[in-house]
Amino acid sequence: MEIVPEMYFARTALLLAAMTGLFLAVGYLVGGQGGMIIAFVIALGMNFFAYWNSDKMVLRMHGAREVDAAAAPRLFGIVQDLARRGNLPMPRVYLMQTDQPNAFATGRNPENAAVAVTTGLLDRLNEQEIAGVLAHELAHVRSRDTLTMTITATLAGAIGMLAQFGMFFGGGRDSRNNPLGIIGVLAAAILAPMLAMFVQMAISRSREYEADRVGAEICGQPLWLASALAKIHNASLQIDNHRAEANPATAHMFIINPLHAHAVDGLFRTHPSTEERIRRLQEIAAQSNANDDNQSIASYRSAKNRGPWS
Secondary structure (H helix, E strand, O other): OOOOHHHHHHHHHHHHHHHHHHHHHHHHHHHHHHHHHHHHHHHHHHHHHHHHHHHHHHHHHOOOEEEOOOOOHHHHHHHHHHHHHOOOOOOEEEEEOOOOOOEEEEOOOHHHOEEEEEHHHHHHOOHHHHHHHHHHHHHHHHOOHHHHHHHHHHHHHHHHHHHHHHHHOOOOOOOOOOOOHHHHHHHHHHHHHHHHHHHHHHHHHHHHHHHHHHHHHHHOOHHHHHHHHHHHHHHHOOOOOHHHHHOHHHHHHOOOOOOOOOHHHHHHOOOOOHHHHHHHHHHHHHHHHHHHHHHHHHHHHHHHHHOOOO
16 A cells, blocks of 8 residues: 555654653653653654654664675665666665674655665575565655654664663652652653553554565565565574664564564564565465466457457
8 A cells, every 4th residue: 555645744743742752751750740841852852853863873773884886786786676666766775794684774755765784684595585675675665664663763762761761860769859759760661661662563563564565566576575584584583683682672673573582572572473474475476376377368368259360
């Protein structure tokens, strides 16, 4: 489904309102009414800053370096071809130095977008699978998910830092500043990161299926992405991504969760099941093949009915 500008702006505004409200709640729990006012001022500044700079911050967090056609001709050429197929402006291309195969897209709009892949992705996947992954990321760009996901990562990290700040400095011991006292500080430290993660889940899990579908349309081969997802998923369970572990608020941006999965994490999974994503892509491929067969049969019957001299 193509997202119209009105839906895009409404969704972004709703996200900013929700994250700002959560930021204010953390400020109140940490420092009462005064803390909420301070948090409000900080939130306004962060919303403005995040809109213009969150993509640069996330790329810097992961040590991504920009490459061009001379530095990475194979990667650059694939992105260029897919952008043309997807009727998109050419995004900036970045490379992250880590053995774990993974990728994400960022940027406030298609004209200012960037795609970043790890060196592990280039080493462990073949060209078709890389194309499938990059088509998925360009689908996020075309749907304008990148701004939403990047701002969420920035504000979720800030919410966690604010909660930790209040805990570290023992905020709330003075009931005149915070009527909830130490209970408010503890609630902020425990609940705020969880609530921020739920916001991330709601965004990422609902959009990955759509990006898979649109990505399959862009590259024309759903099974390329299905094969890539299986490889990335298996590798992500065995290979550390140290920068992602240090910045967990950005995990929902990646095509596969870069953090190691544990049994206790199932409730807070930022991505839909890889098995389900692969199954849906296989269904798309089967449907596409069936449509191709039906078109061929219809063309044959039409030609047969017309006869050789029609």
